[in-house]
Amino acid sequence: MPSQSQGIPVAAAATAEAKRPAGEKSAKEKETCEAYVRNGLHRNVTVQFLYERLEQLGCKPPENLIRCLDCRDSQRGGGFGVVEEIDVVGTTGDNKKINRDDSCAQRKKDIDALLAKQRDSVTKLRLVPEIYLCQQHLRNETHAHEAMVHELIHAVDMCRTKMDPIKNCIHLACTEIRAENLSGECHWLREMQNGRMFTDFSGHGAKCVKRRAELSVKANPNCADKAEEYVDAAFERCYKDTFPFDRHPNLR
Helix, strand or coil: CCCEECCEEHHHHHHHHHHCCHHHHHHHHHHHHHHHHHHHHHHCHHHHHHHHHHHHCCCCCCCCCEEEECCCCCCCCEEEEEEEEEEECCCCCCCCCCCCCCCCCCCHHHHHHHHHHHHCCCEEEEEEEEEEEEHHHCCCHHHHHHHHHHHHHHHHHHHHCCCCCCCCHHHHHHHHHHHHHHCCCCCHHHHHHCCCCCCCCCCHHHHHHHHHHHHHHHCCCCCHHHHHHHHHHHHHHHHHCCCCCCCCCCCC
């Protein structure tokens, strides 16, 4: 039987949503996303555990660590870190901090341009530890909370190590493997819902983690050409690493 939404067929509801003014639609998406974040912070035990561990590691999360953003043409559910210019060498020899655009998640072309400037010794870059959720791409609250856990794993990795995911592709591959593995995004039920698993249950988790980690590594221009090699090199050790959990949080 077709799914209904308050007595309105799904197709009709989708048509009505498409006709909603862009500004109103964006505001609604942001409101929904922020509700998901609040619920995650106050009700999701895994999110709460990761916040507690960050504090114990000496990296107290700021109040605005997780933000809901309009990610424009990006199709991702969220992300960790913002690449920021910290020094620009001018003709006077003065250094100055460059303000970044907070209106949306950085696009690949923006990051490419920053990396090119760094290679030319025009600027220095750092990864600012922030988490953003792409408000228009969240399917539901479960999806939002899985994204929060994924990005919080990156935050834990940055806190406990001298990780440099901008330049070091093995570091990037490792933290992506851990985040994909520990977030629940590769749970067998999620894979079935996404149409990626039907009868082959053997080793599905590892296959999913590797596939998704490779896609994430390819998003870094410094690592894109050899993404599969970097993931393969880091996989065995990082797939087994469940820190800060005593065991895998999604295995019972």
